[in-house]
Amino acid sequence: MRKNYEDAVTTHPMIVQCMAELLINECKATVLIADSPGGDFTAEVMDAIYNTTGMREVAEKTGAKLNYNFKEKMYDNEAGLYLKKVKVSEFISNVDKIISMPKLKTHSMMTYTGAVKNLFGIIPGITKAEYHLHMSGYDKFADALIDICLLAKPTLTIMDAIVSMDGNGPSAGNKKNTNTILASADPFTLDKVCCDLIGFPFDIVPTVAKSIERNLCKLNSDDVEIKGEINVNLKPFEMPDSISDVFLKTDQFDGKYVDENIKAKPVCDQSKCVKCLVCKQSCPAKAISFVNNQITIDTDKCIRCYCCQELCPFKAIKIRRSYLLRALLKDHEW
Ligand code: SF4
Numbered sequence: 001m002r003k004n005y006e007d008a009v010t011t012h013p014m015i016v017q018c019m020a021e022l023l024i025n026e027c028k029a030t031v032l033i034a035d036s037p038g039g040d041f042t043a044e045v046m047d048a049i050y051n052t053t054g055m056r057e058v059a060e061k062t063g064a065k066l067n068y069n070f071k072e073k074m075y076d077n078e079a080g081l082y083l084k085k086v087k088v089s090e091f092i093s094n095v096d097k098i099i100s101m102p103k104l105k106t107h108s109m110m111t112y113t114g115a116v117k118n119l120f121g122i123i124p125g126i127t128k129a130e131y132h133l134h135m136s137g138y139d140k141f142a143d144a145l146i147d148i149c150l151l152a153k154p155t156l157t158i159m160d161a162i163v164s165m166d167g168n169g170p171s172a173g174n175k176k177n178t179n180t181i182l183a184s185a186d187p188f189t190l191d192k193v194c195c196d197l198i199g200f201p202f203d204i205v206p207t208v209a210k211s212i213e214r215n216l217c218k219l220n221s222d223d224v225e226i227k228g229e230i231n232v233n234l235k236p237f238e239m240p241d242s243i244s245d246v247f248l249k250t251d252q253f254d255g256k257y258v259d260e261n262i263k264a265k266p267v268c269d270q271s272k273c274v275k276c277l278v279c280k281q282s283c284p285a286k287a288i289s290f291v292n293n294q295i296t297i298d299t300d301k302c303i304r305c306y307c308c309q310e311l312c313p314f315k316a317i318k319i320r321r322s323y324l325l326r327a328l329l330k331d332h333e334w
């Protein structure tokens with residue numbers, strides 16, 4: 001996303017710079033910095049993103065290259081359980097190894113985004129919307145993310161948790177100083193460890209719950225060897241307002257009554273909205289319309305992916321809980 005690194009939405013360029021220097025100077029490697037945003041994936045969009053996130057400066061200082069290959073390609077995914085074929089950005093064909101560098105953040109749809117979900121960045125631009133639409137339940141989407149991660153097979157994942165984000169992440173939450181870097185060759189276990197550290201039970205983080213179910217990571221933290229400073233405790237970490245949906249598994253219920261009265265729903269704060277229509281263009285379910293000079297959201301069509309909240313540059317999309325939902329959750333601090 002086109003965000004200044006100081007907003008803690010994107011990985012801090014200093015961490016990318018250190019990694020690039022190490023790879024280029026010590027390993028004599030050629031480094032390609034690549035990612036694909038939600039929305040259009042073009043040279044114009046990426047120029048703006050590289051400039052604002054600080055990645056262009058990293059490339060200039062280190063000699064790393066920035067990706068300008070926007071082609072997509074269908075890959076066979078033998079390791080995948082559900083996605084046996086995945087449409088992916090072609091840039092992954094041009095590298096021997098992938099080092100994934102996520103930021104530690106909450107996520108309105110998936111509770112938490114980290115090592116596994118970061119690899120959704122190899123899915124090109126608006127193709128991400130197809131995955132949201134066709135795998136719209138939390139569990140299904142978690143399985144899709146795991147399959148994509150298995151295809152990408154990152155050699156190493158380095159988690160930027162120096163300044164993290166809690167609350168309504170991945171872009172509308174609160175910055176949080178957590179002063180930590182975590183790294184692992186195993187993205188599934190890294191996510192489980194991060195969730196333990198921030199105090200999120202694994203069963204409300206669908207990617208972690210599914211990784212455990214698929215025997216990709218261990219349930220018991222005592223079975224995980226942590227090297228380095230282990231006395232880190234990143235709590236309290238505020239959950240996103242939409243957590244009720246994952247907790248109550250409301251994605252398993254359809255119908256107007258459930259959509260209107262039980263599920264959390266995105267609403268537009270008209271006072272903050274600048275009518276840029278980014279949300280409308282990026283809604284996979286075509287649930288957003290612009291009528292009478294106002295953004296309106298059809299909750300019947302909405303699949304609760306919260307891409308609108310994530311991609312709104314002005315934090316104008318809020319999550320609203322119904323009265324009934326608030327009553328059902330009254331015994332939970334979130
Ligand atoms: S993306 Fe945000 S600011 Fe732009 S139209 Fe949608 S709600 Fe309004």
Ligand code: SF4
Nearest residue numbers: 283302303305306308
């Ligand atoms: S309105 Fe927002 S949450 Fe609903 S489907 Fe569209 S992008 Fe997703």
